[in-house]
Amino acid sequence: MSNSTLPTKQRDHVEAPVLGGLGESVARPDGTLKVTGDFAYSSDLWADGMLWASTLRSPHPHARIKSINIAPALKINGVSAVLTHDDVPGSKLYGLEIVDQPVLAFDTIRFHGEAIAIVAADHPETAKRAAQAIVVEYEILEPVVDADYAISGNAPVIHDGGNITRHVPIIFGPQNLKADVVVKGEYEVGMQDQAPLGPESGLAIPADDGGIDLYLSTQWLHVDRGQLATVLGLPPEKVRLTLAGVGGAFGAREDMSMQAHIALLAMRTGKPVKIVYSREESFFGHVHRHPAKLRYEHGVTKEGKLVYVKANIVLDGGAYASSSPAVCANAACFAVGPYEVESATIDAYVAYTNNPPCGAMRGFGAVQTGFAYESQMDKIAETLGMDPIELRLKNAMVRDSLMPTGQPVDSAAPVAEILEKLRAMPLPPLTATTDGFDVIELPGGASNVTHGEGVRRGIGYAVGIKNIGFSEGFDDYSTAKVRLQIINGEPVVEVHTAAAEVGQGLVTLKGQIARTELGVQRVVVHVSDTQVGSAGSTSASRQSYVTGGAVMTACKAVRDEVLLYAMEKLGHLHPHLLHFRANYKMVNGEIRDGEGQLVSSLADLVKDRVFECTREYRHRPTTPIDPITGQGLPHAQFAFAGHRAVVDVDIETGMVKVIEMASVQDVGKALNPQAVEGQIEGGTAQGLGLAILEEIQVVNGKVKNPSFTDYLIPTVLDMPPVRSIILEYADEHAPYGLRGVGEAPTISSTPAVVSAIRQATGLALTRVPVRPEHITSTL
Amino acid sequence: MEFFRPATLNDALTLKSAHPTALCINGGTDVMVELNFDRKRPETLLDLSAISELSEWSDQGDSILLGAGVSYTRIYHELAKELPGLAMASRTVGSLQIRNKGGVGGNLGSASPAGDAHPALLASGATVNVASVNGTRAIDINDFYVGPKKNAMNPDEIITSVLIPKARGGQQYSKIGTRNAMVIAVCSFGIAIDSTNKSVGTGIGSAGPTPLRAHEAESYAASHLDWTHGSAVTPEMMKEFGALVAAASKPIDDVRGTAAYRRHTLAVISGRCLKWAWTSTQEMRSK
The missing domain is CATH 3.30.465.10 (Uridine Diphospho-n-acetylenolpyruvylglucosamine Reductase; domain 3)
Known part of the structure; x- marks a missing residue:
């Protein structure tokens, strides 16, 4: 699959003292299990005597609930409980940033698929039928489905306070500048789904102390716990969460879905309650990527230097806020892209509508603008008759360039190098269409659409920027507990955090960090739960940075305590320990002095003692942005990635075959090169999906394709090999110099593919996903 | 159950x-x-x-x-x-x-x-x-x-x-689907050339309430293919044949594609299928 250039050196300060430390491509502990189907996901949980839950959802996008009759459901044999909003003991609303979403709908239905009632029964099919037996009387209302209309002031109000969930203006540099050439463009991004392969699922078990234990898939245990405690009317310590096997997340598990529902049913019935969404329900049960309309105006000099960028961005947040306010800020902050500009005037809005709620998805607001600004860069290049790479090079950010927020990019910004390296990579050969050619290699693939007829090749480039970590002054921290003890004569380190492993490889990385810091081979990574402090969310490409930083800090604290203890016990033999503790090393289960002389084995020194430290780690503080000017220091770290896409397009049928994706990304330090490569390939695939395949089709508020039959994600025949180059420019602010990896490739992948299709077809293509009929419509 | x-x-x-x-x-x-x-x-x-x-x-x-x-x-x-x-x-x-x-x-x-x-x-x-x-x-x-x-x-x-x-001439099948594999047809087309009876059979998928035949396209192809010398299908024949296939379809707009797109691509793939099937008919004949 992959053809990559992995970094091989420059790992001086992350040198691992034992095997399996930082810098190695340590294999994931769950890899083989997942490939062979033996991994236990949250959908595989089981408890004796457990009940199964099912949800009744609204078939209407906007309606008033006149009555709910649960009696027919209660009559069904095997049903233990049927709950509605009346049965929610605490807050009836929840939400990540704005508490606006009903646990179970009351009074008003605001989107197609909104949960109204929940059922627990002795069999999943019984629960499903009982849910269908509930009779809801609706007064159907006209849905507000257009975000522009929603914020126009003329639309019905969806929530008190109006339909503008957030407006983020940015006014940067002198305003109203004139330019030689003005290039305008309007772009549209469709609603993408995270499509994690594991559907929402979990198990809630009522506890003897009146509390509850939940085992589930999520991205942030503690924020779930906080919301659950409020909804259940319990003190947070009585709500205990343990992460179960997560089948991908990509933002879809930031908001609660089934958590409160199974907890309510378990507390009501006194029995364990399990739920597993079907694929169809999963499409209704989580938030999606915000669809967007983006109106741009670039002013440039004749030589191709950006003078100003004006952008008006309207994101459709759907019925509830979710993380819309933060997505909106990201769209505004990254509206210009990785380019220097003298003047920027940006207005980003996120609207309430009666469409499905939108929230976090990989790339988080920067994906939508990435498609728009890179499309604009291509359009400017075409207008000026310039090479699109030259245009980008001319405007590329460098270290200490200013963001439109006025924030300097005070770390590596190798935008030009990314572009140069992409351009220098060899191109794949033309696809053969003679003598024994394979139709699989051509547009349409297995479907036998062309034997070369109508096929044009196109090459496109794009580069993108994304923030790492939570922004705008958020206290973004993680917690790690690290314990060192001797078990059976061997030193063992246990690492315990609440960080959600959702497939990204954090479990592996935590072990690598502990091995490197403590020189101990055996590391046990404790399952993530709420018995330790918050780790923050597995999002914003932040866990390696923040939880990695917490594990590093806790390990260093343990190391310090071990060395202090060594001083106490062995100081008379090793007088240097007193003053040169920092020079001592823990290597291969031993303590050695600065000259490499053995001080003691850990086993001999530690004996029955247990060294345990819990530490929090924070990335450097950020600030809110000014609500009028958008100026501030909102971001902790920036990531840069670029792509070159090579596509073959059958211009007569609109079939697209992406031949190759080449990627260059700065990752600061590749702590696990194979995991880094996996993130780059995955992000590239998800961006490719948005470019040509993936869209939740919503017509008048109703979802038309809630299945993998009609919501198409790339198959192995759609996703080509990725040729990647990984750059390592250490970020001095970050642990080990690392830079979050997961999201950046998703941003540049989409515009690169579309750019390549434009080059092949000569069409403007201002909307993603590009559908085949967009390509053939002009024929 | x-x-x-x-x-x-x-x-x-x-x-x-x-x-x-x-x-x-x-x-x-x-x-x-x-x-x-x-x-x-x-x-x-x-x-x-x-x-x-x-x-x-x-x-x-x-x-x-x-x-x-x-x-x-x-x-x-x-x-x-x-x-x-x-x-x-x-x-x-x-x-x-x-x-x-x-x-x-x-x-x-x-x-x-x-x-x-x-x-x-x-x-x-x-x-x-x-x-x-x-x-x-x-x-x-x-x-x-x-x-x-x-x-x-x-x-x-x-x-x-x-x-x-059994095939008595070239046969082809082509499907339009938005993805390169594992996809339900947006529209599809099958052709079977019978060089014994000098006839052409067709089938249209996913572009009408039922699978359909394109009778006029079949007659057109049967009367325009060069059964004697086997000379190649011309672009004009591909175009005319495709137009007749598209005319025989009765597509609708749905989540997988528009009716206009279905008609357009049916014409394209059926023209191509005619050409490919005729080429393999000649190859079968020369063996």
């Missing part, structure tokens, strides 16, 4: 007679999707997968008698020479796992216009053999599809096999 898994065809026919609303299932690649989506709640499922004769095929001289349950994988591995059009269509069905389970019986039973086998069966002039306790019946493929997801079978009948004439 009652579930029967008879071991013989006779037992199956008896059960079907007693439970005429029973839904037949073999590979399950259509039926299970319907059940999962809650679109169907049959009271009875009749599982035919234990009946070995349904998953066998035999050479009947001029034709292949294909058991309704022979998997798509076997069709393209074992019958690519005799039934090239159906083999190509089989190759485009779902994923390998689906192709290992599904067969033409399911396509015919569901009679969805998007079924990949239909265009090939129409183009080849196949005959569908059905059976009941009262005997057997052979239904001409042209009379088989009677409406959207409706076929000409009686409630007590089971599809046992399909009799498909």
